[in-house]
Amino acid sequence: MTTEQDTVATWNTYGNHQLARGLELPELDRWDWGIPGTGPGTGPGTEVFGDVTGLRILDLGSGLGRHAAHLSARGADVTAVDASPSQHQRAATRYPDTPGLRLVCADAVAHLQDADPYDVIYSVCSIPYLDPDRLLPVLANGLKPGGRLLFSALHTNSAGTGPSNEVAPRPEILRLPGTTDDHPVNMWVLNPQLWEDLLVRHGLTMEAVTAIDSGKPDNHASYRLYAARRPQRVPSRPRTSAPPPPHAVVGVGVIVHGPDGVLLGRHRRRTWELAGGAVEPGESFAQAAVRELREEAGLVADPGDVRVLGTLLDRVGDVLRVTVPVVVTQWSGVPEQREDAIGSWRFWPLDALPGPLFVPSAQCLTAWNADLPLDHPPTHFHAYHSHDCA
Secondary structure, three states: OOHHHHHHHHHHHHHHHHHHHOOOOOOOOOOOOOOOOOOOOOOOOHHHHOOOOOOEEEEEOOOOOHHHHHHHHOOOEEEEEEOOHHHHHHHHHHOOOOOOEEEEEOOHHHHHHHOOOEEEEEEEOOHHHOOHHHHHHHHHHOEEEEEEEEEEEEEEOOOOOOOEOOOOOEEEEEEOOOOOOEEEEEEOOEOHHHHHHHHHHOOOEEEEEEEEEOOOOOOOOEEEEEEEEOOOOEOEEOOOOOOOOHHHOEEEEEEEEEOOEEEEEEEOOOOEEOEEEEOOOOOOHHHHHHHHHHHHHOOEOOHHHEEEOEEEEEEEOOEEEEEEEEEEOOOEOOOOOOOOOEEEEEEEOHHHOOOOEEHHHHHHHHHHOOOOOEOOOOOEEEEOOOOOOO
């Protein structure tokens, strides 16, 4: 089993132990960003969220669900995710039908890959159990532009061992309540600079780090509350400077727009892209768009349902690149991975596009909708007023 699978199994043991005990914990009277049982602490409470009325909020590693229920009672629409079946069962038994609260048993990364972006994502001491290089790329795109991430993480354990100076997991101890049974679990216990470096690398901006110490004199445990934000504007990755082969100088970018947003796939270079590619000899732009859409994403369209917007002229080094953005208005099928280079096809809302975008895709989207908050190198766009060349 992997490190994370071991940890899920241990938390499942913890949940089964608590189910067998039948202990009924009271509702929260104070929000505590540390692990329960370490004392009241001196850290902040729910005021760090501000007004949550009407916000879509995700709780990662929700456990018994008390924090999520607390926020739903304040008017938020909360999804609470936990990978442990027994922990999920505890929460579902306690909150079988709570307005504004949705309980999900799933891996956090798998949930974020399929969910619509959230206004706020938070976690009470659970994020350090997940590999940050696996979690943070999807977590960043799981936030709407301008959305906030709030999470607490162990800084110094009860034995006085401080944080690591490298991004690697280490063993910590989970003790079953009411027993002396200790279970080792792996955690990423990182210093604040490493957490900030990781967040920035994956497109987030650190806003604040708050120290939270144990309220017990004989307990050295200390936590940090991290507050980060996804920038309002979506970044893009530049093209490679290597010249393309001659037949690849002219290409199409296919904008498939429907009720759920714009179709984008994730390239193995970790950029999000429109379907598209080179125009083959003898093809019209519309025919090339239909072919590329079918070959890359498995969607079937008719050239008559393709609208050619114009041409984008961009110079990369000594090479002039011509990209033709087109819009597909009707299609059939469900997006699926058809090529090794690009997959994870899904529709993204226009107010929550993922990043980074491939530069030509960002340029095509801007040509189509100039109000989208996309950052990319400038290019010359010549709009077509007729579609005879489609």
